Amino acid sequence: MKHAMDHPITPAFLLRFTLPSIVMMIVLSMYTVVDGTLVSHLVGTEAFSAINVVYPILGVVVALGTMFGTGTTAIVSRKLGQGDQKGANEIFSFVLSVTIVIGIAFAALVLIFLRPIIRMLGANDVLFPYCYGYAFPVVCFLPMSMLQIQFQTLIVAAGKPQIGLILTVGSGIVNVVLDLVFMGVFGWGISGAAIATGIGFCIPAIFGLCYFRFYSKAAFRLVRPTRNWKQLAHAAANGSSEMVSYLSESVTTFLFNITMMRLLGQDGVAAVAIVLYLDFVLVAVSLGYAMGVAPLISYNYGKGDKANIRKTFRLSVLLCLCVGICMTLGTRLFGGTLATVFTPAGSAVYVLAVEGLRCYGLSYLCKGCNLFASALFTAFGNGRVSAFLSFLRTLFFLSGSIILMAALFGVTGVWFAAPIAEGLALCVSIFCVWRYRWIYPYGG
Numbered sequence: 001m002k003h004a005m006d007h008p009i010t011p012a013f014l015l016r017f018t019l020p021s022i023v024m025m026i027v028l029s030m031y032t033v034v035d036g037t038l039v040s041h042l043v044g045t046e047a048f049s050a051i052n053v054v055y056p057i058l059g060v061v062v063a064l065g066t067m068f069g070t071g072t073t074a075i076v077s078r079k080l081g082q083g084d085q086k087g088a089n090e091i092f093s094f095v096l097s098v099t100i101v102i103g104i105a106f107a108a109l110v111l112i113f114l115r116p117i118i119r120m121l122g123a124n125d126v127l128f129p130y131c132y133g134y135a136f137p138v139v140c141f142l143p144m145s146m147l148q149i150q151f152q153t154l155i156v157a158a159g160k161p162q163i164g165l166i167l168t169v170g171s172g173i174v175n176v177v178l179d180l181v182f183m184g185v186f187g188w189g190i191s192g193a194a195i196a197t198g199i200g201f202c203i204p205a206i207f208g209l210c211y212f213r214f215y216s217k218a219a220f221r222l223v224r225p226t227r228n229w230k231q232l233a234h235a236a237a238n239g240s241s242e243m244v245s246y247l248s249e250s251v252t253t254f255l256f257n258i259t260m261m262r263l264l265g266q267d268g269v270a271a272v273a274i275v276l277y278l279d280f281v282l283v284a285v286s287l288g289y290a291m292g293v294a295p296l297i298s299y300n301y302g303k304g305d306k307a308n309i310r311k312t313f314r315l316s317v318l319l320c321l322c323v324g325i326c327m328t329l330g331t332r333l334f335g336g337t338l339a340t341v342f343t344p345a346g347s348a349v350y351v352l353a354v355e356g357l358r359c360y361g362l363s364y365l366c367k368g369c370n371l372f373a374s375a376l377f378t379a380f381g382n383g384r385v386s387a388f389l390s391f392l393r394t395l396f397f398l399s400g401s402i403i404l405m406a407a408l409f410g411v412t413g414v415w416f417a418a419p420i421a422e423g424l425a426l427c428v429s430i431f432c433v434w435r436y437r438w439i440y441p442y443g444g
Contacts, residue, residue: 005077005159005299009311014293020161021292024152024168025284033341034176036277039193040342042183043130045270045349047190048342050130052273053123053257057110057135059250061103061142063243065149068099070294071239073153074379075231076220077295080157081302088220090228092154092212095235097225099150103143110139122258126266133191141198144205151208157295158219163211167204175200238383245374248394255402256414263411264352271352272414274342275360282327282361286320286368290375297379306441313376313442320368327368331361352411359415366422373429380440385432393425 007013040048072095079088110117114135123131148171155164175196182192212222236243253276260268293316300308331338335357336345343349370393377386398421405413405420437443 005081005296006303009296009300009308009315011315014296014312014315017161017296018289018292020165021156022285022288024161024165025288025291026281027165027168027172029281029284030172033277033281034172035179035193035197036273037341038176038179038183039190042179043190043193045343046127046266047130047134047193049266049269049273050123050127050190051134051193052253052269052276053121053127054118054131054135054138055253056121056250057117058138058142058145059246059253061106061145062149063246063250064102064106065099065146066153066246067236067239067243068095069150069153069239070291070375070378071235071237071383072096072150073157073295074238074298074381075235076154077157077298077379078302078381080219081299085220089223090226091231091235092220093223094225094228095232096147096150096222098232099146100143103146107139107142110142111136114139121254122261124261124266130190133189134194137191137194137198141201144198144201147205147208148201148203151204153291153295154212155208156292157298158212160219161292164204167207171200171203174203234381238378238381238386240383240387244387245390245394248391248398251395252398252402255399259402259406259414260411263406263414267348267352268411270343270349271356274339274349274353275356275415277342278338278357279360282331282364283367283371285323285327286371289316289319289323289368290371293372294375294379297376298381301380301441309441310443316372316376317369320372324365324368327364328361331357331364335361355412356415359412360418362416362419363422365419366426370422370425370429373433376442377432377436382436382440385436389425389429389432392428393421397421397424 005017036048036051039051072092076088076092079085079091115132118128118131118135121131152164152168155161155167178196178199179193182188182196183190186192188195209222212218212220215221256272256276257269260272264271293312297309297312300312335354336350338357339345339350339353343353370389374386374389374393377383377389398417401417401421402414405417407413409416433443
């Protein structure tokens, strides 16, 4: 049976194949924004700020799920390209089983120490009740969150990206509807938003388990796990760049929060929360494209089709550049409109958020290319280079820029930290792509 990825690379095919992943990430980001907007309007800006404060807890799970998901996807895609379906089934099943155990253990550990963790993340006495009210229910759903994150990329590797899109749309709609019911009708406050989010996690997680276990025509299937610690380690190492990226996001979110709390108090935290929420939306196209194109590169690498890889690489760079220019212009021209989604025009938080968006938005000139470079090396199985790029971009450069720029220029320096970090990361990405141009077939 011909696999969906077994196709000559043309601009039309590349866009058609990656479009479900792009739309999936856009929809995912949009319902995240809607979720935050509803919390802000139905509960208050303190509740909205609280979600951003406790985000690092969820960020750890997102990091682990993405690490195993992308790492396993690259291995499975190469094995399918080589015609080894049995090997694909075995590594997929074992890694999934291990991550379920990890998810349950992590959730239990966090629940035991939840109160001191929230304090450590910077919650003051005003924000603490909101933070705890949101974090406790969400943590209970963390194993499901880890599963649904993995299935986002694994379904693409199975050649069915449109299914991932349908699941994301469906779970997003359920989440928003339940937000309105739990917060607006039942009056459950921020805990209602957390429960709605958790139920949204369950939909793709349960579907993914059923699809890969019972659907006989799936490209690879969930079978009785066979222990293979070497392959597990390889999957973890290969997806480590994505893990580093999301863990670093948790760290930098924490740094943004405590820096703005020190400089401006709760209004500063609310403003940075708006910028980071909108960043998730604006980067969704680049992130979705990187997620969608990586299995295609891995498949052609396993198949040995150098021409397809070269075409994919060149078209991808062009697309990332175009998207970056559009996103940067969008934040410059429509920053005020975007900020009003979360806070009334003219408020102190609004003024801060608009200033932040217009400065922070310069980072999109480089961010798409940096995301693609990391995904490229993950697709080739070079987790070391991919992790190195992600570490520099999302942790080393950004954390250093936040600390240094805040010390030198105050609030304005904080907003410019991301563009500086992305610019430095792009220089390193270009060097690595040039350095490996004869090792991998994108440059031959």
